[in-house]
Amino acid sequence: MDKNYERAYHELEEGHFWFRCRRELISKIISSCSKESKILDVGCSTGILLDFLSKEGFDAQNLYGVDISDTAIRTARQRGLNNTFQADAQSFELNQTFDLLIASDCLEHLKDEKKAISTWFRHLKTNGKLLVFVPAFKSLWSWHDVVNGHQRRYHKRELVHKVESVHFEVLRSGYWNSFLFIPIWMFRQYQRLFRRQPKSREGDLKQLPFANNVFYNILKLEEKLFDSINLPFGVSVYCIANKKLN
Numbered sequence: 169m170d171k172n173y174e175r176a177y178h179e180l181e182e183g184h185f186w187f188r189c190r191r192e193l194i195s196k197i198i199s200s201c202s203k204e205s206k207i208l209d210v211g212c213s214t215g216i217l218l219d220f221l222s223k224e225g226f227d228a229q230n231l232y233g234v235d236i237s238d239t240a241i242r243t244a245r246q247r248g249l250n251n252t253f254q255a256d257a258q259s260f261e262l263n264q265t266f267d268l269l270i271a272s273d274c275l276e277h278l279k280d281e282k283k284a285i286s287t288w289f290r291h292l293k294t295n296g297k298l299l300v301f302v303p304a305f306k307s308l309w310s311w312h313d314v315v316n317g318h319q320r321r322y323h324k325r326e327l328v329h330k331v332e333s334v335h336f337e338v339l340r341s342g343y344w345n346s347f348l349f350i351p352i353w354m355f356r357q358y359q360r361l362f363r364r365q366p367k368s369r370e371g372d373l374k375q376l377p378f379a380n381n382v383f384y385n386i387l388k389l390e391e392k393l394f395d396s397i398n399l400p401f402g403v404s405v406y407c408i409a410n411k412k413l414n
Contacts, residue, residue, distance in 0.1 A: 174237065180375070181216045185384035186345075190272060190301065190404075191220045193344065193391055197299060197408065198268060205267040208291060209233040210257050211274030215244030218252070234260050258284040265293045272301040273404075275330075276318045285334040292411040298336060302327060304343060304405040310356045324405050336409035343402025347390045348383065352403055 181187045194217065198205075203225045209218050212233025222228040233252040235241055244252040253262070257271070258278050269288050278284045288298060303313065303321045313321065328341050345352075376383070393399070 174239070176374075178214050178240065178243065181214060183380070185376070185380050185387065187216070188384060189387040189391065190344075191217055192388075193394065194270060194272065194299065195221065195224050196391065196394065198270075198297075201268060201297075203227060204230060206230040206264070206293075207232065207268045207270065208262070208264075208266040210269060210271040210288060211235055211277070212244060212252060213237070213240045215240075215247050215249040215252055217270070217272070218244070218249050219247050232262070232264065232266070234262075257287075259287055262291060264291070266291055266296055267293055268297045268299065270299045272299075273303070275300060276302045276320055276322070277316070279319060281330055282334065285331060285336075289334050289336065289411060294411055294413055296411045297339075298331070298407070298409040298411070300327065300331065300407045300409075301344065301404050302406075304402055305353075308353060308356050308403065310359050322405050324407075327405050327407050331407050331409050335412055337412045339408045339410055340398075341405070341407040342398040343400065343405050345387060345390070345403035346399035346401060347386050349401050349403055 198207075204227050207218075207221065207226065207230060209215075209232070212218060212235045215233055218231045218233050222231060228248075229251075231249065231251060233241075233244060233249065234255040234257065235244070235252070236254065236256055238254050241252050241254045253260070257274055258280050269292055271288065275281060275284060292298065303318065305323065306321050309321055324341050324343065328338050331338055343349075390399075
């Protein structure tokens with residue numbers, strides 16, 4: 169990831185509707201987990217999700233994170249998250265196993281997907297859960313992906329296949345951020361047609377002083393449907409899987 173963009177990314181994580189809604193959706197998905205669950209956030213950035221889960225009642229001593237960025241890990245430790253470590257998401261080794269591993273917007277950055285998912289599998293207890301979010305649909309590919317250092321975007325079937333190939337049992341998969349998909353898709357097509365040579369290394373994530381709350385409320389409305397319906401498309405795709413018994 170471009171360093172200037174990384175700085176902007178970290179500044180936006182707390183208040184931007186995208187990150188707020190995803191944190192809250194993750195909390196909803198794992199709400200049935202014990203508050204004593206041992207959780208690893210892979211690609212934890214500045215630890216904002218771990219901090220959020222701690223405030224939601226999860227035991228802070230059982231919250232761990234790894235990230236490739238030393239800047240992000242320094243910030244995470246400044247938050248008091250001492251179980252955070254600089255490491256490559258493809259090949260880290262922790263002397264721990266976990267009840268739940270979360271990887272939100274991480275896998276798309278990694279060159280060796282199978283190695284990464286195998287590493288994650290190894291760090292889960294038997295019957296431990298994996299929760300993955302990645303960007304969806306190649307038709308949404310844009311300069312935003314380039315600046316972020318993305319290797320790829322995913323279709324749901326593709327993500328499920330990658331996870332199952334490492335002997336996970338997929339419990340549920342689907343799309344997220346469906347309500348905003350069409351305007352985002354149209355914007356990306358506009359970028360492709362009229363902005364083929366960007367003037368700066370700048371992605372789509374920006375301060376949205378007027379629209380931020382509007383978009384937040386739209387995605388919160390979508391969240392209410394999460395338990396009852398799988399929407400057919402979205403800007404992100406997720407997968408919830410179980411580490412099967414040997």
